[in-house]
Amino acid sequence: MAAIPGDIAQTFIRREATVGPVTSARHRRIAMIYAAMCILGLLPTILGMSPALQAAGLGLWIPGGGFLAVGGWAILLFPLTLALFALAVFAWFGAGMVIAPIIIWLGAALLSGEIAGEQTWFLAPYLVITTVAGIAIYAYQRGQARKTAELAKLEARKRGISAAIAEAIEVAMPVPTIAERELTPDDLASSRYALDRALQPVGQMNGYDKVDQFQTSALRYQINHLGYGLGMLQCMYTPSFHGYLSQAQRNLIELYLDRRIWGYWLWESAWGHLNLTDPDPAAKDNIMLTGWFGIQLCTYMSNTGDRRYAEPGSLPFRRNPRRVFHHDAHTIAQSVMKNFLDSEFCLYPCEPNWVYPICNHYGMTSLKIYDRVFGTKYVPSVLDRWLKNLDTEFTDYSGSVIGLRSSLTGIRFPFPAGDAGFAGFENCFAPDRAQRMWATARQDLKYIMKPDQTGAQRLSLPGKGFDFGNYKSGFAGAYAMLMDTAREFGDYEIADAALRALDQDCGRADDGGVLRYSKGSNLSNAMAMRARIHRRDDFRRTIAEGPPEASLRGPILTDAKYPDVLVARAFSNGDDLELVLYPGANPGPQNIRIERLRPGSKYAMRNGSEHAFTADNTGAASLSIELNDRTPIHIVPKN
Amino acid sequence: MPCCAFAAFIVSQIVLGFGAIRRFVLRSDDAFDDTPSNAATEWRLIGGASALAAPSRSRSGLRILAIAASIEILLVIGAAYGYHLHAHHHHHHDLASVASAPVSVRIR
Numbered sequence: 154m155a156a157i158p159g160d161i162a163q164t165f166i167r168r169e170a171t172v173g174p175v176t177s178a179r180h181r182r183i184a185m186i187y188a189a190m191c192i193l194g195l196l197p198t199i200l201g202m203s204p205a206l207q208a209a210g211l212g213l214w215i216p217g218g219g220f221l222a223v224g225g226w227a228i229l230l231f232p233l234t235l236a237l238f239a240l241a242v243f244a245w246f247g248a249g250m251v252i253a254p255i256i257i258w259l260g261a262a263l264l265s266g267e268i269a270g271e272q273t274w275f276l277a278p279y280l281v282i283t284t285v286a287g288i289a290i291y292a293y294q295r296g297q298a299r300k301t302a303e304l305a306k307l308e309a310r311k312r313g314i315s316a317a318i319a320e321a322i323e324v325a326m327p328v329p330t331i332a333e334r335e336l337t338p339d340d341l342a343s344s345r346y347a348l349d350r351a352l353q354p355v356g357q358m359n360g361y362d363k364v365d366q367f368q369t370s371a372l373r374y375q376i377n378h379l380g381y382g383l384g385m386l387q388c389m390y391t392p393s394f395h396g397y398l399s400q401a402q403r404n405l406i407e408l409y410l411d412r413r414i415w416g417y418w419l420w421e422s423a424w425g426h427l428n429l430t431d432p433d434p435a436a437k438d439n440i441m442l443t444g445w446f447g448i449q450l451c452t453y454m455s456n457t458g459d460r461r462y463a464e465p466g467s468l469p470f471r472r473n474p475r476r477v478f479h480h481d482a483h484t485i486a487q488s489v490m491k492n493f494l495d496s497e498f499c500l501y502p503c504e505p506n507w508v509y510p511i512c513n514h515y516g517m518t519s520l521k522i523y524d525r526v527f528g529t530k531y532v533p534s535v536l537d538r539w540l541k542n543l544d545t546e547f548t549d550y551s552g553s554v555i556g557l558r559s560s561l562t563g564i565r566f567p568f569p570a571g572d573a574g575f576a577g578f579e580n581c582f583a584p585d586r587a588q589r590m591w592a593t594a595r596q597d598l599k600y601i602m603k604p605d606q607t608g609a610q611r612l613s614l615p616g617k618g619f620d621f622g623n624y625k626s627g628f629a630g631a632y633a634m635l636m637d638t639a640r641e642f643g644d645y646e647i648a649d650a651a652l653r654a655l656d657q658d659c660g661r662a663d664d665g666g667v668l669r670y671s672k673g674s675n676l677s678n679a680m681a682m683r684a685r686i687h688r689r690d691d692f693r694r695t696i697a698e699g700p701p702e703a704s705l706r707g708p709i710l711t712d713a714k715y716p717d718v719l720v721a722r723a724f725s726n727g728d729d730l731e732l733v734l735y736p737g738a739n740p741g742p743q744n745i746r747i748e749r750l751r752p753g754s755k756y757a758m759r760n761g762s763e764h765a766f767t768a769d770n771t772g773a774a775s776l777s778i779e780l781n782d783r784t785p786i787h788i789v790p791k792n
Numbered sequence: 793m794p795c796c797a798f799a800a801f802i803v804s805q806i807v808l809g810f811g812a813i814r815r816f817v818l819r820s821d822d823a824f825d826d827t828p829s830n831a832a833t834e835w836r837l838i839g840g841a842s843a844l845a846a847p848s849r850s851r852s853g854l855r856i857l858a859i860a861a862s863i864e865i866l867l868v869i870g871a872a873y874g875y876h877l878h879a880h881h882h883h884h885h886d887l888a889s890v891a892s893a894p895v896s897v898r899i900r
Contacts (some may be wrong), residue, residue: 349837360835660829667836671829678833715837719862738838 171547179563212262219265223273249425249504303550325643342668353403369621382683384452392700394723405569425505447519516577623676629673643689712746
């Protein structure tokens with residue numbers, strides 16, 4: 154049913170506050186704890202207790218504040234402690250190290266008490282209180298300024314949202330039919346980027362960025378995005394081709410089980426959950442693993458009908474020879490669901506304590522595809538509460554979803570997030586809301602549309618950019634993400650503008666039949682590959698609908714040599730098999746194998762001329778074909 | 793458990809420290825910079841790819857050795873100094889105990 158702009162606009166944020174009840178409770182709790190620390194910290198000074206207690210007390214007001222009371226050279230430790238505290242907060246944010254800021258703060262207070270002399274510096278209490286008050290005033294003013302700006306943005310959005318949604322729907326191209334689905338030579342060259350990486354022996358990671366395993370450059374995200382691209386390609390273009398395309402997806406799934414990929418959780422579980430004995434990666438929190446991996450697993454199983462990862466213990470996360478965390482597609486999905494149900498926010502953390510709404514979108518998407526593949530009702534049972542909490546706890550005054558929030562303190566942490574990034578996921582489980590998100594994002598994107606030297610429109614982001622896949626400058630990831638989302642909503646004008654920006658700014662290189670962006674990270678290249686093959690609703694259909702039913706029972710291409718045989722199209726109506734192949738290396742004869750034919754039946758292979766063959770008693774046949782440029786082949790039963 | 797947590801924190805600092813050394817001292821290619829091309833993405837499964845220049849193992853090895861040696865020397869000096877202080881502290885502590893004086897034994 155077509156969405157009506159007015160209906161979608163009515164769901165736009167109307168509330169006046171951005172802090173929901175759970176966040177408010179967290180804020181109150183942290184305020185009470187801090188107030189108690191301040192009172193406790195000031196008592197030794199008021200009561201004239203020992204210099205050690207006075208110094209330690211002032212250290213409770215602000216990290217390193219006690220060193221001011223010690224006086225002399227120790228005053229220098231105050232800014233040093235503040236710098237260390239900032240580093241500890243970064244470790245808390247970056248790797249879930251909850252204990253780091255606590256240790257620095259309380260440790261500094263204890264140390265100042267330990268080194269205090271016979272008397273304290275008389276100015277210390279005033280300086281500490283003034284510093285704290287200054288920080289509080291600065292934070293309040295900054296918060297108010299941000300609130301004012303966001304409310305102004307909300308008003309502007311309210312005025313234009315209906316027209317924006319109508320326009321987004323108006324410009325959207327229709328969903329392509331099966332007859333239109335065929336990868337272009339550029340699409341094939343781009344897909345080879347992902348296939349090259351995925352078809353390495355499991356355990357090898359050539360062509361990956363190896364930076365850190367905690368944040369956005371982590372190998373797990375690179376593996377996930379390569380898997381998403383290949384999975385969507387199979388679902389939308391070649392559902393009747395298994396062969397090396399399925400092998401590539403299985404390789405990625407099995408690589409994910411390598412301890413180098415998920416071992417970060419052993420650390421985060423220790424310093425975030427204080428759990429040294431049972432750091433199961435798919436138990437508490439860690440939606441950045443379960444949610445992301447769940448999509449990849451279920452996409453493979455949905456495309457192929459292969460249920461190997463649904464077998465109990467089929468996904469062993471091996472910590473060492475003695476300790477293995479046995480999981481499968483069910484336990485991964487159940488982990489996501491249980492955490493949703495257990496969390497007061499409904500949304501739950503990636504790193505211990507940090508809730509990223511974007512990873513929770515991955516989580517909900519993983520449940521959506523799991524429900525379809527296994528017939529469960531997880532999404533309907535939790536989605537209303539999830540969306541309500543997203544609106545009330547994780548949305549700013551302008552109506553945009555925030556980057557992340559601390560579940561312990563309720564603090565909102567500055568982290569880049571954009572409506573476009575969320576819209577693609579919501580299209581899988583809340584399409585009306587997704588349409589509104591995209592319409593909002595699309596209005597913002599208009600400001601960065603500029604003509605290039607030929608007069609064609611392209612996106613043009615300011616500054617040097619930032620590539621989350623390797624922490625270097627560059628726009629490859631941003632343009633790829635925008636292109637991907639625009640394609641999902643059928644907005645090919647913006648998608649084409651993003652593609653021009655990618656090609657012009659990000660070091661497009663075509664060599665050896667592989668298309669890549671040399672100025673982008675592996676993560677950005679994986680996203681660009683998926684964006685390139687993306688057409689309207691492809692992601693939603695991959696998740697919510699899956700491949701055509703006939704392709705799951707009809708003949709399939711199961712063997713073709715990579716990269717000698719490239720598959721641009723593979724569909725079946727249940728009886729036939731329609732292929733479009735390209736030579737990946739040199740033109741000439743190639744062997745392919747077809748399975749799921751009717752055993753012992755006669756077939757015709759039509760490729761300009763017609764060749765008859767008979768399937769063996771297992772329903773398989775090996776064929777030799779001549780590949781010269783684009784080669785369409787149609788295999789049909791012969792009566 | 794707090795002790796374990798503290799140990800985990802210390803270890804993590806070491807891990808992060810090594811990461812920082814790798815990035816900023818050894819000039820590992822994952823440092824923030826404006827390098828236009830990403831070497832990782834040049835890799836291809838099937839030949840024809842431009843060969844990636846392998847980092848000079850001998851030079852980086854020497855650098856690692858030099859830094860490791862410096863750290864070891866610092867650790868040895870630190871340990872020796874710590875032992876010296878410890879022994880000195882115990883000497884005073886013993887004196888204080890003998891005197892049974894209800895005063896702070898903190899010596900500065």
